[in-house]
Structure formats: C-alpha cells, structure tokens
Amino acid sequence: MNDILRVTADFEAIRAVGPWLRSVLEPLGPEQCAAMAGSIELAVHEMATNSIDHGKSTSIELKAQRTNDAVDIILTDDGLPFEGRQGPAPHPDEPQVRGYGLMIVEALTESIDYERIATGNRWTMRFALESNESNSST
Amino acid sequence: MDPILATYEMNIATVELTDRLDALEAAPLRGILDGHIQLGKSRILVDLSKVDFIDSAGLAALVKYMKDARSMGGDLRLVAPTHPDALRVFELTRFDKVFTMYDSMTAGLTEW
Numbered sequence: 001m002n003d004i005l006r007v008t009a010d011f012e013a014i015r016a017v018g019p020w021l022r023s024v025l026e027p028l029g030p031e032q033c034a035a036m037a038g039s040i041e042l043a044v045h046e047m048a049t050n051s052i053d054h055g056k057s058t059s060i061e062l063k064a065q066r067t068n069d070a071v072d073i074i075l076t077d078d079g080l081p082f083e084g085r086q087g088p089a090p091h092p093d094e095p096q097v098r099g100y101g102l103m104i105v106e107a108l109t110e111s112i113d114y115e116r117i118a119t120g121n122r123w124t125m126r127f128a129l130e131s132n133e134s135n136s137s138t
Numbered sequence: 139m140d141p142i143l144a145t146y147e148m149n150i151a152t153v154e155l156t157d158r159l160d161a162l163e164a165a166p167l168r169g170i171l172d173g174h175i176q177l178g179k180s181r182i183l184v185d186l187s188k189v190d191f192i193d194s195a196g197l198a199a200l201v202k203y204m205k206d207a208r209s210m211g212g213d214l215r216l217v218a219p220t221h222p223d224a225l226r227v228f229e230l231t232r233f234d235k236v237f238t239m240y241d242s243m244t245a246g247l248t249e250w
Contacts, residue, residue: 011162018191038223045193049161100194100231107230 003064007048009057009077014048017041017062024064025071028129035130040073043108046101047075047123055079055121070110071127078120150247154185159196159224167196171203171214180212183246190221197227204237215250217243 005020007013018041025033025040044062051057057079065072085102105112105125113124151174159167174182184200186192204214218239219225228234240246 011160015158015160015162038226041191042193042223042226045160049193049195053161100197100227104194104227104230 005062007060007062009048009052009060009079011049011052014045014052014060017044017048020062021064021073028066028071032130036071036127039108040071040125040127043105043125043127044073044075046105047125050101051075051077051079051121055082057120069129071129073125073127075123075125076117076120081116082114082121149181150250151179151182152185152243152247153182154188154243156188157190159186159189159192159199161193161195164195164199168199168202171199175203175206175210178210180207180210181250182207182212182214183217183240183243183250184214185217185243185246186219186224187217187242189219189224192219192224192227194227194231197231197233200237201233213238215240215246217241217246 003020003024005016007016018037021041021044022033022037025037028036048060048062051060055077057077059078061076063074063076065074085099108127109125110128111124111126115122115124153167153170155163155167157163171182174180182203200214200216207214215238218241219228225234228237240249
C-alpha cells in the first residue's frame with residue numbers, strides 16, 4: 001500500500017478522505033478494513049479540519065504507508081506552523097465548545113508526530129493494525 | 139434528501155439530520171438551532187439516528203446549543219446515533235455521558 005490523495009483545503013473537498021481511506025485499506029482484508037476505516041477517517045478528518053481552520057492551508061496531501069504492524073497516514077499541508085494546543089485541554093465534566101479535535105486524534109492514534117517543513121506542516125499519524133491474524137491479503 | 143429537517147411539536151423543537159454532521163453541515167445546523175434559541179425555544183431534540191459520521195465540528199455545534207438551552211432552563215437532547223462511526227466522537231469525548239440520549243424520536247418526545 002502506498003497511495004496519495006491531494007485535495008484543496010476546504011470542508012467539502014476533505015470528504016474525499018473516507019472513500020480514499022477505504023480504498024487504501026482494502027488490501028488489508030474486509031475485516032481489518034471495517035475495523036479500522038471509521039476510526040482512521042475520524043482522526044484524519046480532524047487533522048484536515050484543523051489544517052483548514054487553524055493552519056489556513058490551501059492544499060492538503062495525504063499519503064498512506066503500511067508497516068508490519070501499523071498503517072501510517074502522513075498529512076502534509078502548506079499552512080501556518082502549529083504552535084501547540086490553543087486554550088485549555090477539554091475536560092468532560094466542564095463541557096466546552098472547542099478544542100476536541102486534537103484530543104480525538106490522540107485517542108485514536110498509536111502515535112502522532114509533527115514536523116515543520118519548508119513548505120508547510122507534516123503530521124504522521126500511526127494506527128496499529130487491529131490483529132495480524134485477520135489480515136487476509138498480505 | 140435535505141440533510142436537516144426542523145419541526146416543532148409537543149413544545150419541543152425537533153431537528154432531524156441525515157448523512158454527515160461535519161464542519162460543512164455544522165454551519166446550517168447552527169443556523170437552525172440559533173433560530174430556535176432566539177425564539178425562546180429551549181427544549182430541542184436533535185435526531186442523529188440517520189447520521190453516519192460526526193466530527194468535532196458537528197459535536198461543537200451541539201455542545202454550544204446544549205449549553206445555551208440549559209442556560210435558559212431547557213435542554214438540547216439527542217436521539218442517539220445508531221452508526222458506530224457517528225457514536226465514536228461522543229464516546230471519545232465522553233459527551234455520551236453529558237447529553238441526554240434517547241433510542242428514538244418517539245421516546246424523546248414522550249419521555250422528556
């Protein structure tokens with residue numbers, strides 16, 4: 001698996017993330033794909049939304065890479081640098097309106113790495129495979 | 139199908155959503171909910187049973203108007219999503235414990 005999706009940075013265009021993810025996860029087999037696609041879509045969608053909302057990006061590139069026990073999704077944009085979490089971290093006992101995006105991504109990923117690059121930002125999100133035994137096609 | 143259908147019955151404003159509740163759909167939803175709040179309708183029931191994807195932008199719209207409605211003595215309650223990809227954002231943020239959720243619109247209207 002090694003596939004790339006390039007979209008303009010707007011909320012309608014990033015709806016292509018879900019279908020693209022399902023196509024790149026398909027070689028993992030239907031069980032693995034079904035188990036992972038929804039979670040990965042939510043995490044990637046949150047990062048793409050942050051890129052548009054906070055980074056003011058104009059374009060977003062997504063790349064999927066398979067390792068032995070994980071799937072990496074690398075999001076590259078041309079937006080403003082990430083300057084850390086803005087505002088307090090959300091707490092469920094004190095509902096706040098904003099700030100849940102990164103919290104959701106952190107909950108869904110095995111790891112998330114950020115790098116400022118010459119042309120923008122690069123985020124690498126790692127998602128652990130649910131189970132190697134259910135991987136039917138690799 | 140129109141993704142947002144709003145009606146008003148039994149002193150409860152109802153809003154039915156379909157498909158996705160993401161950053162794109164959050165804007166028209168905010169308009170609908172803001173209209174209810176401006177008219178003093180602080181008992182709002184949002185049906186998420188036919189929604190198959192919700193992100194934090196969609197959640198944020200619901201949270202904002204839940205807080206507004208509660209500050210007016212009412213509430214914004216939900217018909218729970220049935221699709222796991224729509225329920226996930228509530229579980230991850232623990233808002234499934236904050237919102238009052240019903241299994242159906244009928245249950246929401248009769249049990250409120």
